[in-house]
Amino acid sequence: MPTVPIESAALRGVRGSTIRDLLAVTEQPGVLSLAGGLPATDLIPVDRIADAAARMIGQPNALQYTTSRGVSLCRDVVASVEGVDPHRILLTHGSQQALSLLAQALVDPGDVVVVDDPVYVGALQAFQCVRAEIVALPITSDGTNVGALSRLLERGVRPRIVHTVSNFHNPSGATASTATRNSLADLAETYGFWIVEDDPYGRLSFDGASPTPIPGERTIRLGSASKTLAPALRVGWLNATPAVVDLVERLKQSADLCGSTLNQLMVADLLSDTTWFDAHIDMIASAYAFRAHALTSALDDELGDSVEYTSPSGGMFCWVRLPGVDTSELLSVALSYGVAFVPGSAFAVDADLTDSARLSFATLQPDTLREAVRRLRTAIDDAAELRESRPTSGA
Template sequence: MSSNRPSLSAKLDGLRSSAIRDLLKLTSRAEIISLAGGLPDAALMPSARIAEAAAKALTDTAVLQYTESPGWAPLRAVLAERESARIGRAVALDEVFVTHGSQQALSLLAEVLLDPGALVVVEDPAYVGALQVFRAAGARLVTVPLDAEGMRVDVLRELLARGERPAVVHTVSNFHNPGGVTMSSHRRRELAELADAYGFWVIEDDPYGELWFDAAPPEPVAAHSRTVIRLSSASKIIAPTLRVGWMTAPESVCRAVELLKQGADLCGSALTQQIAAELLADDAWLTAHVDTVRATYRTRAEALVRAVRATFGDSLSCTDASGGMFVWASFTDGTDTSALLARALEEGVAYVPGAAFTVDSAYTHSMRMCFTTADAPVLERAVNRLARAHARARVVSGQSTQL
């Protein structure tokens, strides 16, 4: 009998599991306060309203059947109206495509837009899910740094001037994951102008845009160019369990994605799409619901940032959370966050080291913290635990423990 075994695809050779998903396996213990997972708070999810919409949907047996590959038409109509208002121009029904969460849209787009070796520009630090998708597609990744105004579009312009020709530029424009920053209005316009001038696609990944605290973010990049593909989701404003994401793109892109989706899963769930359609179309209810989520997250974000600054002083800098779900923090005293994590877990707190979000840069001293799933006192305890872990690490390294 031959000892040869069937092989797996060579494309798997360069892939690695998400450090965040791996970390979640370690933080499931009740005694761990997790700032690691990018999870919305289940206590804020409208279970009763979802149940009501589900019961209503189930009165029609059609929701038990397959639906159209681009998504249930009434949901796409609701989304077209929402996206038209957001972008500031009419979005046609054929320019809206519903996917199994926005991550599936990103995966399908990589297959549609990229050949192996194609150049993709990503932000630095970068969204982990995007890195996984683009690596699986065999793309060549080049990074552009972030600052307080989001993607450094001037650095992208320099790359283009040197002759680089990306097929895709990916950006999380609002309340960046993991960077916590929002792209300024003038950079959005400039990015769109570069896309038109050089002929590349922009994927504007926007799952957090409605989770603003003080003011809504600027108009989308898509407001300035038809070469921008917008992704969004019901996961962060209603519930991830619906697995309803969507893409707004030129009809030609939607049709190409449809061909691939038919080969992947034929279509999404008519039931969850009908539930999502009812909830997203109920403007009065949705506005009140999202206002509650925003207010709760704002209180928690402020508590986390306040505790970090009061406890660590100048030794740990962090972003001001103006929306979204994350704070990006960096030690200024040389602390290695990957090395610190083991002691943090021993003290009962978890975060994601900055190394999880890298292509080129090490981000050895940085970390991402999520504030959505714990109230202010718990977040303060989490920071105190982190401080104890940090103090232990400083003792081992022979450095001062004063903060």
């Protein structure tokens, strides 16, 4: 009897997430995790969320189904935050669902999708799942590599989507410059592709200035309450032309019928309390800035010239290079010393990111971050000794 694969052909082309696999390891006692892209648990506004839950749970309509597009009150509040008409907003189960539904709605098998390299792994998986042809462009310090994209377009390649995490990129930390944003918008208008601007981190700017969205009607923005309020609320959103919203709404009906009315009403309550929310954002951004500085100071003190990085200006990540070090091999040694990170190869499409790593500073206190880097330095030294002790091949 022939062996029949369990998974579909589409799923066979989807890469697993090293980051998700690492989470089980980092939950072990004694492991200091620089790995997960998680917001700080100690900064989640538990009391304010509890207040919102108590107010909403007493309303019978909060426990009922809602429309596939989402609760109108929450869409109105999100539209106000985004500065657009509510008809452009569709609420989703986190912004990852918006990305997955967009891939299904807009991409046919074989269509070209352009991503940054290193890539946000969730985007790569969403586009692999619809069997897109992935073209990866090395990201620059100014965001998406518009020069390489222009050359690609001039050669006749016609992408369906260009995806980017525009602000405090996951994993590289880069933020798209104004010139990059305008160039992307111009190219999209000229060549007819969609820009998917993934923006879960835009409010987490260390200088308090939220970057300007990528302009144009061909830009589809994704947002989320996960990084600013709480991941467990599972409220994200899509901001797009009504035609795109209609397409995604139709798909959402088959995916989950609708989101949680209760959670969406809670998010509406929290986001509409602008005085409280703005103060909350200032507090989070200030704490992350302090933690980012603690991390980079520790990198300087412990690793000196053997590490390269750009100081984070927002978000949750610091992308580092350790020239001459294979960070995938280093990880197993680092775990034995009780520290975890994500090797650069986990985010690579075509680029050689063997000597790179993503460090998240969000979840650890400054003193703990310094201890994590001290353990990392010890692991690097140990790994170097192991390499030197290996017998060389050859005559």
